[in-house]
Amino acid sequence: MARTDEFIRDVERYSANNYYPLPIVIEKGEGVWVYDVEGKRYLDMLSAYSALNQGHRHPKIIGALYEQAAKVTLTSRAFHNETMGSFLKTLCQMAGFEKALPMNTGAEAVETALKAARKWGLVKKGVPENQGEIIVCDNNFHGRTVTIVSFSTEEQYRYGFGPFTPGFISVPFGDADALEKAITKNTVAILAEPIQGEGGVLVPPEGYLAKMRQLATEHNVLMMLDEIQTGLGRTGKLFAYQYEDAKPDVLLLGKALGGGVYPVSAMLSSDDVMDVFKPGDHGSTFGGNPLGSAVGKAALEVLEEENLVEQAFTLGRYFKEGLEKIKSPLVAEIRGKGLLIGVEIKKEHGKARPFCERLMELGLLCKETHDYTIRFAPPLTITKEEIDWSLERIAQVLK
Ligand SMILES: *Cc1c(COP(=O)(O)O)cnc(C)c1O
Numbered sequence: 528m529a530r531t532d533e534f535i536r537d538v539e540r541y542s543a544n545n546y547y548p549l550p551i552v553i554e555k556g557e558g559v560w561v562y563d564v565e566g567k568r569y570l571d572m573l574s575a576y577s578a579l580n581q582g583h584r585h586p587k588i589i590g591a592l593y594e595q596a597a598k599v600t601l602t603s604r605a606f607h608n609e610t611m612g613s614f615l616k617t618l619c620q621m622a623g624f625e626k627a628l629p630m631n632t633g634a635e636a637v638e639t640a641l642k643a644a645r646k647w648g649l650v651k652k653g654v655p656e657n658q659g660e661i662i663v664c665d666n667n668f669h670g671r672t673v674t675i676v677s678f679s680t681e682e683q684y685r686y687g688f689g690p691f692t693p694g695f696i697s698v699p700f701g702d703a704d705a706l707e708k709a710i711t712k713n714t715v716a717i718l719a720e721p722i723q724g725e726g727g728v729l730v731p732p733e734g735y736l737a738k739m740r741q742l743a744t745e746h747n748v749l750m751m752l753d754e755i756q757t758g759l760g761r762t763g764k765l766f767a768y769q770y771e772d773a774k775p776d777v778l779l780l781g782k783a784l785g786g787g788v789y790p791v792s793a794m795l796s797s798d799d800v801m802d803v804f805k806p807g808d809h810g811s812t813f814g815g816n817p818l819g820s821a822v823g824k825a826a827l828e829v830l831e832e833e834n835l836v837e838q839a840f841t842l843g844r845y846f847k848e849g850l851e852k853i854k855s856p857l858v859a860e861i862r863g864k865g866l867l868i869g870v871e872i873k874k875e876h877g878k879a880r881p882f883c884e885r886l887m888e889l890g891l892l893c894k895e896t897h898d899y900t901i902r903f904a905p906p907l908t909i910t911k912e913e914i915d916w917s918l919e920r921i922a923q924v925l926k
Pocket residue numbers: 576631632633634635637668669670671720724725753754755756757781782
């Protein structure tokens with residue numbers, strides 16, 4: 528492990544210590560597989576937190592990257608470029624929204640939505656200036672900016688980073704009554720994840736999103752769903768809200784929108800909401816750039832051309848059943864939809880990390896989320912045989 532140790536030494540010497548990675552150094556990736564610097568092969572069951580739905584280095588996406596890189600990569604939003612329009616057209620038509628505003632990271636898409644909601648509240652709903660309230664959910668994860676951690680309920684995400692942005696009210700996730708009670712005349716939006724990925728793959732009770740939709744309509748409040756992790760096929764539907772037909776007013780995408788190649792995110796919405804942004808109100812140097820747009824468009828086309836949404840639905844069910852069949856005495860609960868599955872370890876058996884370390888030794892990469900839950904979220908291009916291969920190893924570790 529000489530090479531591995533050497534690379535890790537550099538990281539420990541020169542990198543900020545804000546992550547706690549498993550001791551593996553990846554050199555190459557292809558499809559669902561990655562290879563470390565020692566030449567050992569692993570199946571990637573984390574997929575960069577669902578940014579790799581299309582798999583590592585998908586040939587079509589890499590092709591689009593090269594092709595665009597040979598033409599122009601960055602213009603300026605002061606000029607038009609040839610690719611942004613066709614990317615956003617594909618995105619809006621596939622997702623069923625009128626307009627999209629392209630950004631880069633997920634956190635930026637969330638920030639964009641918060642700004643849109645506040646301004647919409649002021650200019651369209653008539654909420655007094657600086658009085659708009661946004662309701663969020665306990666255990667949320669929407670990113671790491673100061674404003675976003677202002678409404679996190681996770682102590683570690685906040686400690687030391689105040690003072691915080693006001694205007695947020697947090698209610699228990701999955702509790703429609705609490706949501707309704709929190710709505711006031713100044714509420715401009717509700718922001719939620721359809722399934723809380725970072726929170727530990729928490730699935731709300733059935734009907735919750737539909738109820739949220741109903742409440743938002745009744746009270747003239749924007750329903751904003753963060754599908755940065757759950758979207759683009761991950762849960763077995765193009766978007767997780769489609770399980771309940773609860774189409775939000777604002778949809779946030781990121782991660783897999785960049786096909787595992789390039790950071791691309793977007794806020795999608797109606798003309799009515801998007802209309803609050805006037806030239807100069809908001810922007811991003813790299814948002815909608817030609818390279819990102821070409822990659823984003825290819826990333827969307829791959830989902831469609833390869834039927835990855837269907838695949839996630841079918842194989843997700845197969846994988847979850849396989850996990851249940853292990854009947855592990857160590858497991859408290861198996862949760863999730865499609866290929867976003869959380870396996871919660873019973874507290875008396877300790878945290879999930881040692882299980883992830885054992886799985887890594889067996890050639891399966893995954894990561895604990897919220898201490899006790901192992902998240903299994905492979906690229907949607909995974910095959911049934913590869914799931915069987917994984918289940919054998921998971922069974923070995925959980926038995
Ligand atoms: C990852 C994630 C984000 C933040 O995305 P970044 O690209 O890391 O800024 C926001 N919301 C959800 C649900 C996420 O999973």
